[in-house]
Amino acid sequence: MTAFILxxxxxxxxxxxxVSLVSFLMFAHVGDPVAIMLGQDHTPxxxxxxxxxxxxxxxxxxxxxxxxxxxIAGDFGLSYRLxxxxxxxxxxxxxxTLELAFTAAALALLVGVPMGVYxxxxxxxxxxxxxxxxxxxxxxxxxxxxxxxLILVFSVWLGWLPSFGRGETVQIGWWTTGFxxxxxxxxxxxxxxxxxxxxxxxxxxxxxxEMLEVLRTDYIRxxxxxxxxxxxxxxxxxxxxxxxxxxxxxxxxxxxxxxxAIVTETxxxxxxxxxxFIQSVGAADIPVMAAYLLLIAAVFVTINLVxxxxxxxxxPRLRAxxxxxxxxxx
Amino acid sequence: xxxxxxxVRDLRVEFPTRRGVLTALDGVSxxxxxxEVLGVVGESGAGKSMTGAAIIGLIEPPGRIAxxxxxxxxxxxxxxxxxxxxxIRGREIGAIFQDPLTxxxxxxxxxxxxxxxMLTHLPIGREEARRRAVxxxxxxxxxxxxxxxxxxxxxxxGGMRQRVVIALALCAEPKLVxxxxxTTALDVSxxxxxxxxxxxxxxxxxxxxxLITHDMGVIxxxxxxxxxxYAGRIAEIGPVREVVKHPRHPYTAGLMASIPxxxxxxxxxxxxxxxxxxxxxxxxxxAFHPRCPQAFDRCRRERPGLLDAGGTRAACWxxxxxxxxxx
Ligand SMILES: Nc1ncnc2c1ncn2[C@@H]1O[C@H](COP(=O)(O)OP(=O)(O)O)[C@@H](O)[C@H]1O
Ligand code: SF4
Ligand SMILES: [Mg+2]
Numbered sequence: 001m002t003a004f005i006l007x008x009x010x011x012x013x014x015x016x017x018x019v020s021l022v023s024f025l026m027f028a029h030v031g032d033p034v035a036i037m038l039g040q041d042h043t044p045x046x047x048x049x050x051x052x053x054x055x056x057x058x059x060x061x062x063x064x065x066x067x068x069x070x071x072i073a074g075d076f077g078l079s080y081r082l083x084x085x086x087x088x089x090x091x092x093x094x095x096x097t098l099e100l101a102f103t104a105a106a107l108a109l110l111v112g113v114p115m116g117v118y119x120x121x122x123x124x125x126x127x128x129x130x131x132x133x134x135x136x137x138x139x140x141x142x143x144x145x146x147x148x149x150l151i152l153v154f155s156v157w158l159g160w161l162p163s164f165g166r167g168e169t170v171q172i173g174w175w176t177t178g179f180x181x182x183x184x185x186x187x188x189x190x191x192x193x194x195x196x197x198x199x200x201x202x203x204x205x206x207x208x209x210e211m212l213e214v215l216r217t218d219y220i221r222x223x224x225x226x227x228x229x230x231x232x233x234x235x236x237x238x239x240x241x242x243x244x245x246x247x248x249x250x251x252x253x254x255x256x257x258x259x260x261a262i263v264t265e266t267x268x269x270x271x272x273x274x275x276x277f278i279q280s281v282g283a284a285d286i287p288v289m290a291a292y293l294l295l296i297a298a299v300f301v302t303i304n305l306v307x308x309x310x311x312x313x314x315x316p317r318l319r320a321x322x323x324x325x326x327x328x329x330x
Numbered sequence: 331x332x333x334x335x336x337x338v339r340d341l342r343v344e345f346p347t348r349r350g351v352l353t354a355l356d357g358v359s360x361x362x363x364x365x366e367v368l369g370v371v372g373e374s375g376a377g378k379s380m381t382g383a384a385i386i387g388l389i390e391p392p393g394r395i396a397x398x399x400x401x402x403x404x405x406x407x408x409x410x411x412x413x414x415x416x417x418i419r420g421r422e423i424g425a426i427f428q429d430p431l432t433x434x435x436x437x438x439x440x441x442x443x444x445x446x447x448m449l450t451h452l453p454i455g456r457e458e459a460r461r462r463a464v465x466x467x468x469x470x471x472x473x474x475x476x477x478x479x480x481x482x483x484x485x486x487x488g489g490m491r492q493r494v495v496i497a498l499a500l501c502a503e504p505k506l507v508x509x510x511x512x513t514t515a516l517d518v519s520x521x522x523x524x525x526x527x528x529x530x531x532x533x534x535x536x537x538x539x540x541l542i543t544h545d546m547g548v549i550x551x552x553x554x555x556x557x558x559x560y561a562g563r564i565a566e567i568g569p570v571r572e573v574v575k576h577p578r579h580p581y582t583a584g585l586m587a588s589i590p591x592x593x594x595x596x597x598x599x600x601x602x603x604x605x606x607x608x609x610x611x612x613x614x615x616x617a618f619h620p621r622c623p624q625a626f627d628r629c630r631r632e633r634p635g636l637l638d639a640g641g642t643r644a645a646c647w648x649x650x651x652x653x654x655x656x657x
Contacts, residue, residue, distance in 0.1 A: 218432035225386055225427075226447045226498060227420030230412075236446075237435050316482040317436060 008308055012301040019297035023290035024067045027077075037080050076291035081283040086291045090273060095175045096166055097265070097272030101258045103188055104196030108257075109250060112200040116207025117239055120215065123208075131204065138201030143260070147194040147267035154190060162187050164269035195264040199253045206249050210242035217241075243314050251307035255300040333404030334361035335538050336385065336423075336506055342397035343377075343384055343562075345609075352609040354380045354393065355562045359636065362506065365536040367529070369553030369570060371546060371585070373606050376559040378542045382508040384408070385540075386423055387415045402506075421451040424499035424537075426509040426528070430491035430516070434483035440467070440494045441479035444501055451502035466497040470527060489520040496528055506538045514544060521545075525552060546586070550574050558582045561606055561617040568642025578639035579646045580622050616647065624648060 034050050051057050054077075055066055070076065076086035115135075119128040138146075155163035167187030169176040178184025214220060215238055223237045262274035269275065273292060280288035312318050343355040355377050362368045370378050383389045385400055387408070400408040407418055419425070427433045435443060444463035448454060454462070460479075467475035470493040472486075483491055492512060499507050509528060513521035529552050532539050541553060549556050550570060557567040558581065566579040577583040584602035604621040607613060613620055619629040628647050639649040 218427055218429060219435045221388060222425070222427055222433040222495075222498075223435065224388055224416075225419055225425035226450070227416050227418070227502070228446065228450055229416070232446065232450070237438075240437050241435070315437065316439075317484050 004312070005305070005309070008305050012305065015301055016294075016297060020068055020071060020294055021064065023071075023293050024064050026293070027067060027286050027290040037078075037083075071291075071294060076294075077287040079280070079285050079288050081280065081285040081288070086287045089276060089288060090291060090295065091174060093271060093273045093276045095177060096270060097258065097261050097274060099178055100188065100191055100195060100264070100270060100272060101254070101261055103192040104257050105199070105250075105254050107192055107196040108199035108203055108253065112203030113207050113246070115200075116204040117211060117234070119204065120208045120211025120238075121234060123212065135201035135204055138197045139205075143194060143198065143263045144267050146197055147190070147264060150190045150194055151267070161190050163190070166271055191264050191268040191270050194267065195257055195261060199250075199257060202253065203246065203250060207242060207246055210245055211238055214238045214241045240314075244311055247307055247310045247314065251303045251310070255296075255303045258299050259296050333401065335364040335366075335403060336362040336540075337401040337404075338381070338385070338398070339401070340398040341381070341384060341395065341400065343380055343389060343393060344396040345393045349610065353396075353562060353612070354609060355384065356612075357635070358398070358559075358562070358564055360557050360564060360567055362538050362540060364505065365533075365538055366555065367532070367539045367541055367553045369549035369556035370540060370542045370559060371544070371549055371556060372559035372565075374544075375606060375608075377562040378559055379510050380562075381559070382425070382510050382540065382542060385508060386419050386425055387412075388419075417451070420447060420499075420504065421502045422504050422506065424502070424504035424507040426492075426495055426499045426507060426512045428511040428514050430488055430495050433495050434491055434498075436483055439480050439482055440486070443494075444479075444498060447498055448501050462501065466501050467494070469531065470494065470497045488516055489524065492516060492524050493527065496524075496531065500531060500535075500537065503535065504537065506540065507532060508540045508542070510542045511544065512541075513548070521548075546574070558585065561612050562609065563617060563645060564636060565618065565646075566639070566642055566644040567636065568639075572641040576641065578642050578649060579644040580624050580648070581618050582644070616645070 034047055034054070034056065038046060038050060055063055058066070074087050076090075078084065079086050079089055082089065115131050119131050122128055141149075151163045154161045162183075165187060166178045167183035167185070168181040169178050169184055170180045178188055220233060220238055223233045228237070260274075261270075261272060262277055264270065265272045265274035266278050273295070276288060277292045279285075280292070338361070339359050341355050341358040342353065345352040345354055358377070358381060360368070370381065372378055380389070380393075384395055387410075389395065395408055398408070399406055402418065402422060407415060410418070434440070438446075441460065441463050444466055445456070445459040448459045448462060449456070452459075464475050464479055467478060472478050472490060472493060478486075483494070486494065496512075499509075507528075512528060513524050516524060525548055528539070528541075531537075541549070543549060553570045555568060556570045556573045558565045558573065558579065560581050566573060566577065566582045568578075572578075573582060574586060577586050581602070588602070602621050607617065607620075613630075614633070615631050616622065616625070616629040616634055619625040622629065626647070632647075634645045634647045634650075636643040636645050637647075637649040639646070
């Protein structure tokens with residue numbers, strides 16, 4: 001078990017190195033950071049001092065090494081645009097993105113899985129058909145359009161929910177949360193739906209397909225032949241067997257939710273990392289972009305690890321350390 | 331006289347398809363007495379599994395029972411609502427499937443699966459269910475049962491898994507077990523052990539068995555009576571000695587003549603020309619007539635019902651005389 005985790009962490013290292021190299025190349029070689037930071041009017045002395053400060057006079061390898069060391073220590077340099085430490089900017093924005101992503105993911109799972117189970121079990125009912133039609137919309141409409149439509153209906157026409165921002169937030173240590181105020185929760189609803197809708201429909205379709213597959217298996221027939229209740233057959237036996245693929249996709253999708261929060265955050269002016277990233281792109285604020293890239297890679301790698309561990313918990317066949325095979329027989 | 335344990339009357343199963351309705355079972359009638367072993371034989375596709383599925387109400391939609399009755403101890407069970415029939419499955423009628431590698435849920439230990447079955451049907455608590463689960467594993471010959479109770483299906487060999495399946499089929503103490511080719515998927519070297527186990531356990535507790543198999547050798551050794559199926563119908567039914575030694579139906583005769591010296595499986599009948607018709611192409615009259623060496627005019631026009639053939643009952647016009655005399 002421990003060996004398994006260590007192995008997976010070791011496997012993640014090359015991935016992170018490649019991403020960090022890309023980040024670094026962006027950081028050091030896209031545009032002219034010195035010119036950007038100094039603006040139009042500067043003396044050659046100022047320029048030289050800054051070049052030395054940033055370490056840009058060193059060989060590339062040394063620069064990369066320093067970049068890597070700093071990144072591990074959480075130091076991504078100063079934002080060109082805001083002249084503040086990047087780590088600080090990201091830490092400020094992270095709670096907004098994480099709360100939004102968490103809500104969207106919870107929505108996708110808590111609604112998507114039951115809908116998938118239902119449409120798998122009662123595939124010919126009209127409700128199932130309705131769900132499937134609805135899921136087509138969720139899959140095919142682009143996120144920004146869904147966001148704009150939701151704003152149009154619920155903010156502009158009905159005036160029920162705010163169209164931008166996070167509402168009031170409460171500070172808990174360095175974390176700011178919108179979960180604790182009414183306005184914070186109201187502000188969360190539309191962006192969470194916008195962000196989670198695609199994943200919701202994806203999970204629903206996946207669970208449905210897996211349920212249909214599993215319901216055809218011999219062990220489900222045998223469970224029925226043993227006279228188990230429908231509830232036991234559907235949820236205890238069928239749903240549980242769909243979990244392995246569902247966990248994979250749901251895990252990957254959680255990563256995607258965090259990564260693609262960019263669009264939703266832009267539409268709703270949600271003060272998260274995605275919005276920060278977009279603003280940084282507009283201003284060619286390379287350090288922020290590099291740090292964001294690394295962070296997203298780290299998120300994906302972590303999620304993959306968690307997914308592997310969940311497999312392990314769900315499927316006994318993967319727990320190879322148990323004593324295998326009985327005596328006798330074939 | 332008490333009604334038989336199970337009685338199937340004129341059972342008809344249909345599958346609506348785009349190209350018309352297929353009739354998978356057509357006028358199937360037979361009975362099983364308490365404690366009796368009824369063998370069911372016939373080529374692949376004859377309708378053996380379908381008959382078993384119909385009895386426990388597990389025909390895959392869109393297939394459906396389109397006619398006839400199924401009675402358990404004189405009570406009809408074919409028209410019961412799903413929930414009532416569910417309580418009969420496992421409790422009154424157990425089932426054993428063909429492939430033990432796919433019949434057990436891979437995510438639950440064998441103990442959990444046994445306990446779940448017993449707790450569903452029997453008025454016992456968890457403790458007692460656990461105790462009995464160990465007892466059942468011992469009874470079906472799993473070594474070190476108390477330790478293996480927490481093992482997952484993939485930790486057992488195929489033969490051992492079929493033993494677990496037998497335990498699962500019997501653990502709620504049903505009166506009838508439908509065993510659908512319980513050894514077909516197993517290694518030849520352990521087939522006899524599994525049959526002996528099934529036979530021993532069911533005889534001990536007076537459980538009746540509907541034993542579906544390709545293997546005439548197994549039938550000859552195990553069954554009390556045997557039903558021969560052909561193209562969704564029963565061709566002949568009677569005491570196993572009679573059917574094996576003096577088959578009255580030309581199809582049964584061919585089937586017996588084709589038994590290889592040692593009990594190998596009968597996949598193809600070397601002695602009978604041609605193949606069993608597909609459901610969409612069942613000929614009128616006697617379904618066997620295109621392959622029957624003794625076919626005559628009437629066979630092509632009229633379908634024979636099960637006629638008294640002296641010792642057995644056979645769906646064959648050759649026995650009309652005797653049947654006529656007796657009537
Ligand atoms: N889902 C289905 N749709 C149409 N026909 C089916 C279906 N399942 C089984 N059948 C047909 O029913 C007949 C009986 O099948 P089965 O009972 O499995 O045969 P056996 O067990 O004797 O080999 C076969 O001709 C088979 O093709
Ligand atoms: S009824 Fe006719 S065709 Fe059918 S088995 Fe008897 S003799 Fe052959
Ligand atoms: Mg079969």
